Amino acid sequence: MFREFLARLTGRTGGDTPPASRPESHEVNGFRVEVVNERPDIRTADALARLTRAFELIGRYAPERLAGLREDVREIWVRRFPCRAAFYPDHRACLVELTFLVNPRHTAAEVASSIIHEGVHARVAAGRGDSPASKAEEERLCREAELAFGLALGEEPGADVVLERARQSLLLADQEVAPDIDWQLAARRVAEADDRARPG
16 A cells, blocks of 8 residues: 555556646755645645745754755655655655645644654665664654754744654654554545545
8 A cells, every 4th residue: 555655656656546646846945845735725835835944944953954854855745645754765755744734733843853854764765874773763763863853943833842742752662663554544544534625
C-alpha cells in the first residue's frame, strides 16, 4: 500500500490507481515546492504562507539545520498523506502533509519541527553525520533534533508543543518510536476525510 502512495505522489501509477493531479510548482526559501491540492476547502496560498513561515523559523533558530536541508533535500512536496511529513530518499524530497500544514490547531513551529525531523532522515540517507544502527535509533535522532529546535524556539508560539512531543517520543520503546504502519487503513482514512471535505 505504501508503494501505491508513492506512485500517486510521483505520478507513476499503474493498474486502477488514479494518477495524482498535476503538481503546481512554486519556490519557498530557495526550495522548489511541488503542491498537489485536491481539497476545495484549502487555499494553496495559505499552505505556501505557512511553509514560508516554517522555513523562516528554521533559518532563525536552527540555521545549521537549514544549511543541511539545502544540501540533502532537492524539493519539497505538499500534498495529502497519512502522516505529518515524510522523506523520499530516491527523490531527495521532503513531503509536508497538506492538511497538517494549514490546520490552525498546529503552529508554524510544529511544521518547522516536522521538516527538521525529515531533514535528519535526509542527512542519514545522504551518508552524512551519524549512522544509526536501527530504524528506532534513527527516529530518536530525529526527535533529538526536534527537542533541540524546541529549546531554541524560546517563547515562539508552539514551542511548548514541540518540546512536549519530542520529549514524550524519546521515552517510547523501539516498537513505539518506529511503529509499523497499516498503509491500507491509513489510505482509507485519508480518502474518507477527503470525501467529507468535498461539497455536495
